[in-house]
Amino acid sequence: xxxxxxxxxxxxxxxxxxxxxxxxxxxxxxxxxLDQFGMVMSLKREETLFLEGDQxxxxxxxxxGAVRSCRLLPDGRRHIGDFYLPGDFIALxxxxxxxxxxxxxxxxxxxxxxxNRVDRLIGERPQLGTCLFAMLSEDLSSAQKQMLLLGRxxxxxxxxxxxxxxxxxEGAGDHVxxxxxRADIADYLGLTIETVSRTxxxxxxxxxxxxxxxADIHILDREHLQELAGDL
Amino acid sequence: xxxxxxxxxxxxxxxxxxxxxxxxxxxxxxxxxLDQFGMVMSLKREETLFLEGDQxxxxxxxxxGAVRSCRLLPDGRRHIGDFYLPGDFIALxxxxxxxxxxxxxxxxxxxxxxxNRVDRLIGERPQLGTCLFAMLSEDLSSAQKQMLLLGRxxxxxxxxxxxxxxxxxEGAGDHVxxxxxRADIADYLGLTIETVSRTxxxxxxxxxxxxxxxADIHILDREHLQELAGDL
DNA sequence: CGCCGCATTGAAATTAGTCAATACTCGTGG
DNA sequence: CCACGAGTATTGACTAATTTCAATGCGGCG
Numbered sequence: 001x002x003x004x005x006x007x008x009x010x011x012x013x014x015x016x017x018x019x020x021x022x023x024x025x026x027x028x029x030x031x032x033x034l035d036q037f038g039m040v041m042s043l044k045r046e047e048t049l050f051l052e053g054d055q056x057x058x059x060x061x062x063x064x065g066a067v068r069s070c071r072l073l074p075d076g077r078r079h080i081g082d083f084y085l086p087g088d089f090i091a092l093x094x095x096x097x098x099x100x101x102x103x104x105x106x107x108x109x110x111x112x113x114x115x116n117r118v119d120r121l122i123g124e125r126p127q128l129g130t131c132l133f134a135m136l137s138e139d140l141s142s143a144q145k146q147m148l149l150l151g152r153x154x155x156x157x158x159x160x161x162x163x164x165x166x167x168x169x170e171g172a173g174d175h176v177x178x179x180x181x182r183a184d185i186a187d188y189l190g191l192t193i194e195t196v197s198r199t200x201x202x203x204x205x206x207x208x209x210x211x212x213x214x215a216d217i218h219i220l221d222r223e224h225l226q227e228l229a230g231d232l
Numbered sequence: 233x234x235x236x237x238x239x240x241x242x243x244x245x246x247x248x249x250x251x252x253x254x255x256x257x258x259x260x261x262x263x264x265x266l267d268q269f270g271m272v273m274s275l276k277r278e279e280t281l282f283l284e285g286d287q288x289x290x291x292x293x294x295x296x297g298a299v300r301s302c303r304l305l306p307d308g309r310r311h312i313g314d315f316y317l318p319g320d321f322i323a324l325x326x327x328x329x330x331x332x333x334x335x336x337x338x339x340x341x342x343x344x345x346x347x348n349r350v351d352r353l354i355g356e357r358p359q360l361g362t363c364l365f366a367m368l369s370e371d372l373s374s375a376q377k378q379m380l381l382l383g384r385x386x387x388x389x390x391x392x393x394x395x396x397x398x399x400x401x402e403g404a405g406d407h408v409x410x411x412x413x414r415a416d417i418a419d420y421l422g423l424t425i426e427t428v429s430r431t432x433x434x435x436x437x438x439x440x441x442x443x444x445x446x447a448d449i450h451i452l453d454r455e456h457l458q459e460l461a462g463d464l
Numbered sequence: 465c466g467c468c469g470c471a472t473t474g475a476a477a478t479t480a481g482t483c484a485a486t487a488c489t490c491g492t493g494g
Numbered sequence: 495c496c497a498c499g500a501g502t503a504t505t506g507a508c509t510a511a512t513t514t515c516a517a518t519g520c521g522g523c524g
Contacts (some may be wrong), residue, residue: 196503214502
Protein backbone atom coordinates (compact mmCIF):
# COMPACT_ATOMS: atom_id res chain seq x y z
CA UNK A 1 0.00 0.00 0.00
CA UNK A 2 2.77 2.43 0.82
CA UNK A 3 4.56 3.89 -2.13
CA UNK A 4 8.17 2.90 -2.34
CA UNK A 5 9.04 5.81 -4.52
CA UNK A 6 10.19 8.92 -2.77
CA UNK A 7 7.93 11.85 -3.40
CA UNK A 8 9.86 15.00 -4.03
CA UNK A 9 9.03 18.20 -2.25
CA UNK A 10 9.37 21.82 -3.07
CA UNK A 11 7.55 22.06 -6.38
CA UNK A 12 9.49 19.42 -8.21
CA UNK A 13 12.86 20.38 -6.86
CA UNK A 14 13.36 22.73 -9.77
CA UNK A 15 13.49 26.53 -9.78
CA UNK A 16 12.77 27.56 -6.21
CA UNK A 17 10.14 30.18 -5.55
CA UNK A 18 11.86 31.92 -2.67
CA UNK A 19 9.25 34.56 -2.04
CA UNK A 20 6.24 32.31 -1.67
CA UNK A 21 7.16 29.35 0.49
CA UNK A 22 10.70 29.38 1.87
CA UNK A 23 9.53 26.75 4.32
CA UNK A 24 9.62 24.03 1.74
CA UNK A 25 13.29 24.47 1.19
CA UNK A 26 14.41 24.79 4.78
CA UNK A 27 12.48 21.94 6.27
CA UNK A 28 12.50 19.48 3.45
CA UNK A 29 14.07 16.84 5.66
CA UNK A 30 11.30 17.07 8.24
CA UNK A 31 8.63 16.75 5.65
CA UNK A 32 10.39 13.77 4.15
CA UNK A 33 9.72 11.98 7.42
CA LEU A 34 6.06 12.06 6.46
CA ASP A 35 6.64 9.96 3.40
CA GLN A 36 6.43 6.72 5.29
CA PHE A 37 2.73 7.46 5.81
CA GLY A 38 2.04 8.79 2.35
CA MET A 39 -0.23 6.98 -0.04
CA VAL A 40 -0.29 8.09 -3.64
CA MET A 41 -3.64 8.67 -5.26
CA SER A 42 -5.02 10.47 -8.25
CA LEU A 43 -8.16 12.19 -9.39
CA LYS A 44 -9.58 13.05 -12.77
CA ARG A 45 -10.58 16.55 -13.78
CA GLU A 46 -13.49 17.92 -11.72
CA GLU A 47 -13.53 15.02 -9.28
CA THR A 48 -14.02 15.80 -5.60
CA LEU A 49 -11.21 15.21 -3.14
CA PHE A 50 -13.39 15.88 -0.13
CA LEU A 51 -16.49 17.86 0.77
CA GLU A 52 -16.90 20.67 3.25
CA GLY A 53 -18.09 19.06 6.45
CA ASP A 54 -16.55 15.64 5.81
CA GLN A 55 -14.62 14.14 8.66
CA UNK A 56 -11.07 15.47 8.21
CA UNK A 57 -9.16 12.19 8.30
CA UNK A 58 -6.40 13.16 5.89
CA UNK A 59 -3.90 15.77 4.86
CA UNK A 60 -2.87 15.88 1.22
CA UNK A 61 0.06 17.08 -0.79
CA UNK A 62 -0.18 17.84 -4.48
CA UNK A 63 2.39 16.05 -6.62
CA UNK A 64 1.17 17.08 -10.05
CA GLY A 65 -1.85 18.90 -11.42
CA ALA A 66 -3.94 21.42 -9.51
CA VAL A 67 -6.65 21.40 -6.85
CA ARG A 68 -9.04 24.16 -5.81
CA SER A 69 -10.75 24.74 -2.49
CA CYS A 70 -14.22 26.20 -2.58
CA ARG A 71 -17.18 27.28 -0.55
CA LEU A 72 -20.71 27.99 -1.69
CA LEU A 73 -23.41 30.40 -0.61
CA PRO A 74 -26.93 28.97 -0.45
CA ASP A 75 -27.93 30.56 -3.77
CA GLY A 76 -24.99 29.02 -5.60
CA ARG A 77 -22.46 31.84 -5.57
CA ARG A 78 -19.06 30.24 -5.26
CA HIS A 79 -15.78 31.37 -3.81
CA ILE A 80 -12.46 29.68 -4.42
CA GLY A 81 -10.18 30.02 -1.42
CA ASP A 82 -7.01 28.84 -3.04
CA PHE A 83 -5.42 26.85 -5.80
CA TYR A 84 -3.03 24.11 -4.75
CA LEU A 85 -0.12 23.42 -7.06
CA PRO A 86 2.63 20.77 -6.92
CA GLY A 87 4.34 20.88 -3.52
CA ASP A 88 1.40 22.48 -1.72
CA PHE A 89 -0.28 20.88 1.28
CA ILE A 90 -4.05 20.79 1.57
CA ALA A 91 -6.17 20.96 4.68
CA LEU A 92 -3.41 21.58 7.21
CA UNK A 93 -4.81 22.42 10.57
CA UNK A 94 -8.29 21.26 9.81
CA UNK A 95 -9.30 19.10 12.69
CA UNK A 96 -12.82 17.75 12.98
CA UNK A 97 -14.56 18.57 9.73
CA UNK A 98 -13.06 19.97 6.53
CA UNK A 99 -13.81 23.65 6.20
CA UNK A 100 -14.14 23.66 2.43
CA UNK A 101 -14.66 21.38 -0.52
CA UNK A 102 -11.57 20.38 -2.52
CA UNK A 103 -11.85 19.50 -6.19
CA UNK A 104 -9.45 18.56 -8.96
CA UNK A 105 -8.93 21.41 -11.41
CA UNK A 106 -6.99 19.13 -13.74
CA UNK A 107 -6.03 15.51 -13.60
CA UNK A 108 -4.08 15.43 -10.36
CA UNK A 109 -1.74 13.19 -8.39
CA UNK A 110 -1.62 13.55 -4.63
CA UNK A 111 -0.08 11.99 -1.59
CA UNK A 112 -2.51 11.32 1.19
CA UNK A 113 -1.46 11.29 4.87
CA UNK A 114 -3.58 10.00 7.73
CA UNK A 115 -3.94 12.88 10.14
CA ASN A 116 -3.77 10.74 13.25
CA ARG A 117 -0.48 9.27 12.23
CA VAL A 118 1.01 12.62 11.36
CA ASP A 119 -0.12 14.02 14.67
CA ARG A 120 1.48 11.10 16.48
CA LEU A 121 4.69 11.57 14.55
CA ILE A 122 4.78 15.19 15.63
CA GLY A 123 4.95 13.93 19.20
CA GLU A 124 8.20 12.19 18.39
CA ARG A 125 9.62 14.86 16.11
CA PRO A 126 8.77 18.31 17.39
CA GLN A 127 10.62 19.82 14.44
CA LEU A 128 7.92 18.47 12.20
CA GLY A 129 5.32 20.27 14.27
CA THR A 130 7.28 23.48 13.86
CA CYS A 131 7.39 22.88 10.16
CA LEU A 132 3.65 22.35 9.83
CA PHE A 133 3.10 25.38 12.02
CA ALA A 134 5.24 27.42 9.65
CA MET A 135 3.31 26.15 6.64
CA LEU A 136 0.04 27.03 8.31
CA SER A 137 1.44 30.51 8.97
CA GLU A 138 2.24 30.82 5.28
CA ASP A 139 -1.34 29.91 4.45
CA LEU A 140 -2.61 32.55 6.83
CA SER A 141 -0.25 35.09 5.37
CA SER A 142 -1.43 34.44 1.84
CA ALA A 143 -5.04 34.53 3.02
CA GLN A 144 -4.37 37.99 4.40
CA LYS A 145 -2.91 39.14 1.11
CA GLN A 146 -5.95 37.74 -0.64
CA MET A 147 -8.30 39.62 1.68
CA LEU A 148 -6.60 42.87 0.76
CA LEU A 149 -6.98 41.95 -2.88
CA LEU A 150 -10.65 41.01 -2.56
CA GLY A 151 -11.58 43.96 -0.42
CA ARG A 152 -9.68 46.80 -1.93
CA UNK A 153 -8.34 46.08 -5.39
CA UNK A 154 -9.91 46.84 -8.77
CA UNK A 155 -10.46 44.18 -11.41
CA UNK A 156 -7.29 45.21 -13.21
CA UNK A 157 -5.23 45.09 -10.04
CA UNK A 158 -6.69 41.72 -9.14
CA UNK A 159 -5.76 40.19 -12.47
CA UNK A 160 -2.30 41.71 -12.47
CA UNK A 161 -1.65 40.37 -8.95
CA UNK A 162 -3.04 36.99 -9.89
CA UNK A 163 -0.84 36.62 -12.95
CA UNK A 164 2.27 37.63 -11.05
CA UNK A 165 1.52 35.23 -8.23
CA UNK A 166 0.83 32.36 -10.60
CA UNK A 167 3.99 33.06 -12.58
CA UNK A 168 5.94 33.07 -9.34
CA UNK A 169 4.39 29.85 -8.09
CA GLU A 170 4.88 28.03 -11.34
CA GLY A 171 8.47 29.14 -11.31
CA ALA A 172 8.57 29.21 -15.09
CA GLY A 173 9.79 32.75 -15.58
CA ASP A 174 7.46 34.92 -17.60
CA HIS A 175 5.28 32.13 -18.84
CA VAL A 176 2.01 31.35 -17.07
CA UNK A 177 0.19 28.15 -17.99
CA UNK A 178 -3.15 28.52 -16.28
CA UNK A 179 -4.61 25.15 -15.37
CA UNK A 180 -7.99 26.60 -14.42
CA UNK A 181 -10.90 28.09 -16.36
CA ARG A 182 -12.04 31.70 -16.40
CA ALA A 183 -14.86 30.72 -14.07
CA ASP A 184 -12.34 29.44 -11.53
CA ILE A 185 -10.29 32.61 -11.80
CA ALA A 186 -13.42 34.73 -11.42
CA ASP A 187 -14.51 32.90 -8.29
CA TYR A 188 -11.01 33.20 -6.88
CA LEU A 189 -10.78 36.95 -7.47
CA GLY A 190 -14.37 37.88 -6.65
CA LEU A 191 -15.25 38.83 -10.22
CA THR A 192 -17.34 37.43 -13.07
CA ILE A 193 -16.12 35.40 -16.03
CA GLU A 194 -16.79 38.33 -18.33
CA THR A 195 -14.79 40.79 -16.27
CA VAL A 196 -11.85 38.38 -16.12
CA SER A 197 -11.96 37.96 -19.86
CA ARG A 198 -12.33 41.65 -20.60
CA THR A 199 -9.51 42.57 -18.23
CA UNK A 200 -7.15 40.02 -19.76
CA UNK A 201 -8.01 41.40 -23.20
CA UNK A 202 -7.24 44.84 -21.89
CA UNK A 203 -3.82 43.68 -20.68
CA UNK A 204 -3.27 42.05 -24.05
CA UNK A 205 -4.18 45.21 -25.94
CA UNK A 206 -1.81 47.16 -23.73
CA UNK A 207 0.91 44.64 -24.67
CA UNK A 208 1.55 43.82 -21.02
CA UNK A 209 0.77 40.17 -21.65
CA UNK A 210 0.37 37.93 -24.69
CA UNK A 211 -2.28 35.23 -24.96
CA UNK A 212 -1.41 32.21 -27.02
CA UNK A 213 -4.63 30.35 -26.33
CA UNK A 214 -6.76 31.09 -23.30
CA ALA A 215 -4.59 29.13 -20.89
CA ASP A 216 -1.18 30.09 -22.22
CA ILE A 217 -0.07 33.51 -21.13
CA HIS A 218 3.23 35.31 -21.45
CA ILE A 219 4.18 38.27 -19.36
CA LEU A 220 5.67 40.79 -21.78
CA ASP A 221 6.16 43.72 -19.42
CA ARG A 222 6.60 42.50 -15.89
CA GLU A 223 7.45 45.90 -14.51
CA HIS A 224 4.26 47.39 -15.83
CA LEU A 225 2.29 44.43 -14.51
CA GLN A 226 3.78 44.91 -11.05
CA GLU A 227 2.84 48.54 -11.16
CA LEU A 228 -0.72 47.59 -12.07
CA ALA A 229 -0.83 44.99 -9.29
CA GLY A 230 -0.46 47.83 -6.83
CA ASP A 231 1.18 46.18 -3.85
CA LEU A 232 4.90 46.28 -3.32
CA UNK B 233 8.30 43.51 35.81
CA UNK B 234 6.16 40.40 35.64
CA UNK B 235 2.60 40.85 36.70
CA UNK B 236 1.65 38.86 39.73
CA UNK B 237 -2.00 39.01 38.89
CA UNK B 238 -3.31 36.08 36.92
CA UNK B 239 -4.63 37.16 33.57
CA UNK B 240 -7.87 35.45 32.81
CA UNK B 241 -8.48 33.85 29.46
CA UNK B 242 -11.52 33.19 27.39
CA UNK B 243 -12.98 36.65 27.10
CA UNK B 244 -13.14 37.50 30.74
CA UNK B 245 -14.34 34.12 31.88
CA UNK B 246 -17.92 35.20 31.39
CA UNK B 247 -20.41 34.04 28.76
CA UNK B 248 -18.50 31.68 26.51
CA UNK B 249 -18.75 32.11 22.76
CA UNK B 250 -18.75 28.44 21.81
CA UNK B 251 -19.04 28.88 18.07
CA UNK B 252 -16.10 31.19 17.54
CA UNK B 253 -13.18 29.92 19.58
CA UNK B 254 -13.80 26.65 21.40
CA UNK B 255 -10.05 26.43 21.78
CA UNK B 256 -9.97 28.98 24.52
CA UNK B 257 -12.14 26.90 26.76
CA UNK B 258 -10.53 23.53 26.22
CA UNK B 259 -6.94 24.54 26.54
CA UNK B 260 -7.16 27.25 29.12
CA UNK B 261 -4.72 25.44 31.34
CA UNK B 262 -2.07 25.34 28.64
CA UNK B 263 -2.43 28.97 27.90
CA UNK B 264 -2.21 29.79 31.55
CA UNK B 265 1.33 28.43 31.44
CA LEU B 266 2.19 31.43 29.31
CA ASP B 267 1.33 33.83 32.05
CA GLN B 268 4.73 33.59 33.66
CA PHE B 269 6.09 35.39 30.60
CA GLY B 270 3.30 37.89 30.21
CA MET B 271 3.87 41.56 30.69
CA VAL B 272 0.87 43.84 30.92
CA MET B 273 0.85 46.98 28.81
CA SER B 274 -1.66 49.43 27.51
CA LEU B 275 -2.21 51.74 24.58
CA LYS B 276 -4.34 54.80 24.03
CA ARG B 277 -6.84 55.13 21.19
CA GLU B 278 -5.16 55.12 17.75
CA GLU B 279 -1.72 54.26 19.06
CA THR B 280 0.33 51.76 17.15
CA LEU B 281 1.13 48.39 18.69
CA PHE B 282 3.54 47.45 15.92
CA LEU B 283 4.16 48.22 12.27
CA GLU B 284 4.11 45.90 9.30
CA GLY B 285 7.70 44.87 8.74
CA ASP B 286 8.83 45.34 12.34
CA GLN B 287 10.84 42.53 13.84
CA UNK B 288 8.22 40.18 15.31
CA UNK B 289 9.60 39.86 18.84
CA UNK B 290 6.27 39.50 20.64
CA UNK B 291 2.89 37.87 20.70
CA UNK B 292 0.05 39.76 22.35
CA UNK B 293 -3.22 38.96 23.97
CA UNK B 294 -6.00 41.49 24.34
CA UNK B 295 -7.26 41.91 27.87
CA UNK B 296 -9.64 44.81 27.35
CA GLY B 297 -10.43 47.16 24.51
CA ALA B 298 -9.97 46.42 20.82
CA VAL B 299 -7.12 46.27 18.32
CA ARG B 300 -7.24 46.24 14.53
CA SER B 301 -4.77 44.81 12.05
CA CYS B 302 -4.32 46.68 8.80
CA ARG B 303 -2.48 46.82 5.54
CA LEU B 304 -2.21 49.67 3.09
CA LEU B 305 -1.95 49.94 -0.68
CA PRO B 306 0.53 52.52 -1.98
CA ASP B 307 -2.21 55.04 -2.77
CA GLY B 308 -3.62 54.89 0.73
CA ARG B 309 -6.46 52.42 0.36
CA ARG B 310 -6.63 50.47 3.59
CA HIS B 311 -7.79 47.01 4.50
CA ILE B 312 -8.45 45.81 8.01
CA GLY B 313 -7.70 42.12 8.38
CA ASP B 314 -9.29 41.58 11.74
CA PHE B 315 -10.46 43.13 14.96
CA TYR B 316 -9.01 41.66 18.14
CA LEU B 317 -11.26 41.64 21.17
CA PRO B 318 -10.60 40.56 24.76
CA GLY B 319 -9.20 37.04 24.83
CA ASP B 320 -7.86 37.15 21.27
CA PHE B 321 -4.20 36.57 20.45
CA ILE B 322 -2.40 38.82 18.01
CA ALA B 323 0.39 37.90 15.62
CA LEU B 324 0.46 34.17 16.23
CA UNK B 325 2.66 32.43 13.75
CA UNK B 326 4.36 35.55 12.54
CA UNK B 327 8.03 34.80 12.60
CA UNK B 328 10.55 37.25 11.23
CA UNK B 329 8.64 40.42 10.44
CA UNK B 330 5.07 41.32 11.33
CA UNK B 331 2.80 40.94 8.33
CA UNK B 332 0.52 43.81 9.22
CA UNK B 333 0.30 46.91 11.33
CA UNK B 334 -1.62 46.65 14.60
CA UNK B 335 -3.31 49.69 16.11
CA UNK B 336 -5.48 50.39 19.13
CA UNK B 337 -9.10 50.97 18.16
CA UNK B 338 -9.95 52.03 21.69
CA UNK B 339 -7.93 52.38 24.83
CA UNK B 340 -6.60 48.87 25.20
CA UNK B 341 -4.87 46.65 27.74
CA UNK B 342 -2.72 43.80 26.48
CA UNK B 343 -0.41 41.10 27.70
CA UNK B 344 2.81 40.89 25.80
CA UNK B 345 4.77 37.62 25.45
CA UNK B 346 8.30 37.32 24.15
CA UNK B 347 8.16 35.01 21.19
CA ASN B 348 11.47 33.32 21.91
CA ARG B 349 10.40 32.36 25.36
CA VAL B 350 7.08 31.05 24.22
CA ASP B 351 8.76 29.01 21.55
CA ARG B 352 11.14 27.57 24.11
CA LEU B 353 8.27 26.74 26.43
CA ILE B 354 6.60 24.85 23.62
CA GLY B 355 9.63 22.59 23.56
CA GLU B 356 8.88 21.60 27.14
CA ARG B 357 5.11 21.50 26.84
CA PRO B 358 4.07 20.13 23.48
CA GLN B 359 0.44 20.58 24.46
CA LEU B 360 0.98 24.30 24.32
CA GLY B 361 2.22 23.97 20.76
CA THR B 362 -0.90 22.06 19.87
CA CYS B 363 -2.95 24.77 21.45
CA LEU B 364 -1.27 27.57 19.51
CA PHE B 365 -1.58 25.48 16.37
CA ALA B 366 -5.31 25.18 16.99
CA MET B 367 -5.61 28.93 17.51
CA LEU B 368 -3.75 29.57 14.30
CA SER B 369 -6.14 27.18 12.55
CA GLU B 370 -9.04 29.18 13.90
CA ASP B 371 -7.51 32.33 12.48
CA LEU B 372 -7.15 30.69 9.10
CA SER B 373 -10.71 29.45 9.26
CA SER B 374 -12.08 32.90 9.96
CA ALA B 375 -9.87 34.35 7.23
CA GLN B 376 -11.47 31.93 4.81
CA LYS B 377 -14.94 32.96 5.90
CA GLN B 378 -13.92 36.58 5.42
CA MET B 379 -12.64 35.89 1.90
CA LEU B 380 -16.03 34.47 0.96
CA LEU B 381 -17.62 37.57 2.42
CA LEU B 382 -15.30 39.97 0.63
CA GLY B 383 -15.42 38.19 -2.69
CA ARG B 384 -19.02 37.20 -3.03
CA UNK B 385 -21.34 39.00 -0.65
CA UNK B 386 -23.36 42.16 -1.21
CA UNK B 387 -23.13 45.17 1.07
CA UNK B 388 -26.27 44.10 2.91
CA UNK B 389 -25.00 40.56 3.43
CA UNK B 390 -21.64 41.88 4.61
CA UNK B 391 -23.18 44.10 7.25
CA UNK B 392 -25.59 41.42 8.41
CA UNK B 393 -22.73 38.92 8.77
CA UNK B 394 -20.58 41.48 10.52
CA UNK B 395 -23.23 42.36 13.09
CA UNK B 396 -23.94 38.72 13.86
CA UNK B 397 -20.26 37.91 14.25
CA UNK B 398 -19.66 40.89 16.50
CA UNK B 399 -22.70 40.08 18.63
CA UNK B 400 -21.44 36.53 18.96
CA UNK B 401 -17.91 37.59 19.87
CA GLU B 402 -19.04 40.13 22.40
CA GLY B 403 -21.21 37.48 23.96
CA ALA B 404 -23.72 40.08 25.05
CA GLY B 405 -26.83 38.60 23.49
CA ASP B 406 -28.57 40.86 21.03
CA HIS B 407 -26.65 43.96 21.93
CA VAL B 408 -23.67 45.05 19.85
CA UNK B 409 -21.45 47.81 21.18
CA UNK B 410 -19.21 48.62 18.26
CA UNK B 411 -15.84 49.91 19.42
CA UNK B 412 -14.77 50.97 15.92
CA UNK B 413 -15.76 53.77 13.55
CA ARG B 414 -17.65 53.44 10.28
CA ALA B 415 -14.34 53.88 8.47
CA ASP B 416 -12.93 50.85 10.28
CA ILE B 417 -15.99 48.78 9.45
CA ALA B 418 -15.82 49.88 5.82
CA ASP B 419 -12.16 48.90 5.51
CA TYR B 420 -12.91 45.58 7.17
CA LEU B 421 -15.79 44.72 4.84
CA GLY B 422 -14.37 46.16 1.63
CA LEU B 423 -16.93 48.97 1.39
CA THR B 424 -17.01 52.73 1.82
CA ILE B 425 -18.09 54.64 4.90
CA GLU B 426 -21.17 55.83 3.07
CA THR B 427 -22.28 52.36 2.04
CA VAL B 428 -21.85 51.11 5.61
CA SER B 429 -23.93 53.97 6.90
CA ARG B 430 -26.64 53.61 4.27
CA THR B 431 -26.87 49.87 4.78
CA UNK B 432 -27.19 50.20 8.54
CA UNK B 433 -29.92 52.79 8.01
CA UNK B 434 -31.65 50.34 5.71
CA UNK B 435 -31.51 47.64 8.41
CA UNK B 436 -32.86 50.15 10.89
CA UNK B 437 -35.74 51.13 8.61
CA UNK B 438 -36.55 47.45 8.13
CA UNK B 439 -36.66 47.14 11.95
CA UNK B 440 -34.03 44.39 11.90
CA UNK B 441 -31.78 46.43 14.15
CA UNK B 442 -32.12 49.51 16.33
CA UNK B 443 -29.48 52.21 16.58
CA UNK B 444 -29.22 54.06 19.86
CA UNK B 445 -26.24 56.17 18.86
CA UNK B 446 -23.88 55.13 16.10
CA ALA B 447 -21.98 52.62 18.21
CA ASP B 448 -24.84 51.12 20.12
CA ILE B 449 -26.81 48.59 18.12
CA HIS B 450 -29.55 46.18 19.12
CA ILE B 451 -30.50 43.19 17.03
CA LEU B 452 -34.27 43.19 16.93
CA ASP B 453 -34.84 40.34 14.50
CA ARG B 454 -31.97 37.92 14.62
CA GLU B 455 -33.61 35.36 12.39
CA HIS B 456 -34.10 37.90 9.64
CA LEU B 457 -30.55 39.11 10.06
CA GLN B 458 -29.24 35.57 9.69
CA GLU B 459 -31.26 35.18 6.55
CA LEU B 460 -29.78 38.39 5.18
CA ALA B 461 -26.27 37.25 6.12
CA GLY B 462 -26.69 34.46 3.65
CA ASP B 463 -24.39 31.75 4.98
CA LEU B 464 -25.72 28.97 7.14
C1' DC C 465 -22.61 76.66 24.42
C1' DG C 466 -20.07 75.92 20.53
C1' DC C 467 -16.76 73.26 18.05
C1' DC C 468 -14.83 69.35 15.66
C1' DG C 469 -15.03 64.89 14.19
C1' DC C 470 -17.95 61.40 12.80
C1' DA C 471 -22.17 59.89 10.72
C1' DT C 472 -25.96 60.33 7.67
C1' DT C 473 -28.24 61.45 3.46
C1' DG C 474 -28.61 62.92 -1.43
C1' DA C 475 -27.34 63.13 -6.38
C1' DA C 476 -24.16 62.03 -9.98
C1' DA C 477 -20.52 59.10 -11.76
C1' DT C 478 -18.25 54.74 -12.35
C1' DT C 479 -17.16 50.06 -11.99
C1' DA C 480 -18.44 45.67 -12.47
C1' DG C 481 -22.41 42.61 -13.39
C1' DT C 482 -26.07 40.74 -16.41
C1' DC C 483 -27.93 39.22 -20.54
C1' DA C 484 -27.07 37.96 -25.14
C1' DA C 485 -24.69 36.90 -29.30
C1' DT C 486 -20.53 35.29 -31.59
C1' DA C 487 -15.99 33.06 -31.82
C1' DC C 488 -12.67 30.00 -30.59
C1' DT C 489 -10.56 25.17 -29.39
C1' DC C 490 -9.99 20.83 -28.81
C1' DG C 491 -11.36 16.20 -29.13
C1' DT C 492 -14.05 12.92 -31.99
C1' DG C 493 -15.63 10.63 -35.77
C1' DG C 494 -16.66 10.61 -40.62
C1' DC D 495 -7.48 15.17 -42.92
C1' DC D 496 -11.18 17.77 -42.26
C1' DA D 497 -15.73 18.75 -40.35
C1' DC D 498 -18.55 18.88 -36.43
C1' DG D 499 -20.01 19.82 -31.81
C1' DA D 500 -19.69 20.87 -26.98
C1' DG D 501 -17.75 23.48 -23.83
C1' DT D 502 -15.23 27.72 -23.00
C1' DA D 503 -13.93 32.29 -24.00
C1' DT D 504 -14.63 36.78 -25.94
C1' DT D 505 -17.12 40.83 -27.05
C1' DG D 506 -21.09 44.07 -27.00
C1' DA D 507 -25.00 46.65 -25.09
C1' DC D 508 -27.37 47.61 -21.19
C1' DT D 509 -28.30 47.58 -16.04
C1' DA D 510 -27.45 47.69 -11.28
C1' DA D 511 -24.68 48.17 -7.24
C1' DT D 512 -21.43 50.76 -5.06
C1' DT D 513 -18.45 54.70 -5.04
C1' DT D 514 -17.61 59.49 -5.26
C1' DC D 515 -18.56 64.10 -4.38
C1' DA D 516 -21.11 67.24 -1.69
C1' DA D 517 -24.14 68.90 2.04
C1' DT D 518 -26.24 68.50 6.28
C1' DG D 519 -26.90 66.53 10.91
C1' DC D 520 -25.58 64.86 15.37
C1' DG D 521 -23.00 64.33 19.73
C1' DG D 522 -19.49 64.44 22.95
C1' DC D 523 -16.02 67.32 25.05
C1' DG D 524 -13.68 71.40 26.27
